[in-house]
Amino acid sequence: xxxxxxxxxxxxxxxxxxxxxxxxxxxxxxxxxxxxxxxxxxxxxxxxxxxxxxxxxxxxxxxxxxxxxxxxxxxxxxxxxxxxxxxxxxxxxxxxxxxxxxxxxxxxxxxxxxxxxxxxxxxxxxxxxxxxxxxxxxxxxxxxxxxxxxxxxxxxxxxxxxxxxxxxxxxxxxxxxxxxxxxxxxxxxxxxxxxxxxxxxxxxxxxxxxxxxxxxxxxxxxxxxxxx
Ligand code: G3P
Ligand code: CA
Numbered sequence: 001x002x003x004x005x006x007x008x009x010x011x012x013x014x015x016x017x018x019x020x021x022x023x024x025x026x027x028x029x030x031x032x033x034x035x036x037x038x039x040x041x042x043x044x045x046x047x048x049x050x051x052x053x054x055x056x057x058x059x060x061x062x063x064x065x066x067x068x069x070x071x072x073x074x075x076x077x078x079x080x081x082x083x084x085x086x087x088x089x090x091x092x093x094x095x096x097x098x099x100x101x102x103x104x105x106x107x108x109x110x111x112x113x114x115x116x117x118x119x120x121x122x123x124x125x126x127x128x129x130x131x132x133x134x135x136x137x138x139x140x141x142x143x144x145x146x147x148x149x150x151x152x153x154x155x156x157x158x159x160x161x162x163x164x165x166x167x168x169x170x171x172x173x174x175x176x177x178x179x180x181x182x183x184x185x186x187x188x189x190x191x192x193x194x195x196x197x198x199x200x201x202x203x204x205x206x207x208x209x210x211x212x213x214x215x216x217x218x219x220x221x222x223x224x225x226x227x228x
Contacts, residue, residue, distance in 0.1 A: 002218070004213055004218065004220055005033040005034055005199070005218060005219035005220070006030070006031075006032045006034070006219075006222070006225045006228040007032065007033065007034040007035070007101065007199065007219050007220060007221040007222065007225065008023070008024075008027030008032045008034070008036060008222070008225040009036050009201065009202045009225075010023060010038060010051060010223070011024045011026065011036075012029075012032075012223070012225055012226075014204065014222075014223035016080070016082075017058065017078050018051060018079075018223075019037055019038055019049040019078075019085070020049070020079065020082035020083070020084070021093055024037070024085075024094060025093065027098070028093075030225055030226045032098055033219070034099040034100070034101050034219065035094060035098050035099070035100055035101065036100075037049045037090055037101070037102060037103070038050060038105045039087050039102050039104060039105060039109060040105040040106040040109060041065075041109055041112060042065050042069065042070050042073055043066060043067055043069045044071070046070045046086050046087075047086065047109060047112055047113060048065065048070070048073060048084050048086055048087065049084065049085045049087060051105065053065065053105075055068065055076065058079060059076040059077060059084070060077045061073075061075075061076040066106065070086070087113070087116060088116065096126060096130060098130075099129070099130050099131070099132060100131055101133075101154065102131060102132070102133050102151075103134050103135060104135040104140050104144065105135075106137075106140075107137070107140060110140045110141075110143035111147060113144060114144055114149060115147075117131055117133075117148075117149050117151055118147075118149035121149045121150055121151075128149065128151050131152065132151065132152045132153070132154045132174055132175070133151045133153055134177060136156055136158050141153075141171075152173075153171045153172065154173055154176070154177050154199070155167050155168045155171070155176045155177065156177045157176060157177060157178050157179065158179065161178070161182055164176050164178075165191065165194050168194075168196050169194075174197065175196060175197040175198070175199050175218065175219065176196045176199070177199045177201055178198060178199070178200050178201070180200060180201070180202070180203060180208065182200075183200050183208075183212060183217070184215075185215050188215045197218040197219065198218050198219075199219035199221065200212050200221065202221045202223065203220050203221065203222050204223050204224055204227070209222065209227055209228055
């Protein structure tokens with residue numbers, strides 16, 4: 001039985017502000033296997049690590065990320081004085097030390113993301129398997145797959161569990177990422193038999209993490225990856 005992969009959800013977001021460089025640094029300090037970050041496009045076209053469509057919940061700003069320039073985003077406090085990082089800043093900080101799971105949020109991310117990853121893979125000799133790309137948005141995901149420079153693909157399941165195996169086959173996916181309500185022994189077994197790795201999001205209690213391990217899931221997303 002292989003060891004379960006420890007995945008830092010939005011970085012080590014239980015300890016540090018989510019999707020910030022300090023959350024990434026904390027995850028690296030813990031020694032996780034994978035760091036998950038959300039990525040969306042801002043007004044000036046850069047990709048930034050940010051979960052919500054709007055700024056209110058996690059910063060002292062307001063309005064849409066998509067309506068805000070990178071220069072203005074950089075002026076905001078994303079928690080404890082942290083700044084909103086660009087995707088490249090996060091990749092550079094990780095510096096090949098862990099796999100990065102990039103979750104595309106919103107529209108207009110796929111082509112830009114493919115171009116950025118191509119730069120790292122082709123010009124900076126990053127092994128493509130250091131990147132796993134996912135999205136709840138099936139169109140955006142498909143668009144990324146058309147331009148994918150070699151990153152691994154993960155099928156991110158929200159509610160639509162039924163199409164997950166066929167989508168995983170279609171895209172040659174590395175893994176299927178299930179929400180906690182789908183954490184069922186029979187389903188994990190079924191997906192394993194089909195040849196897919198199963199990751200579960202987002203488990204923070206020691207009890208849930210223990211249950212997932214007993215079910216032999218392959219990876220666990222947690223805000224507290226040191227609990228895994
Ligand atoms: O990728 C798994 C998980 O991060 C998806 O949910 O809302 O935390 O981005 P959310
Ligand atoms: Ca996410």
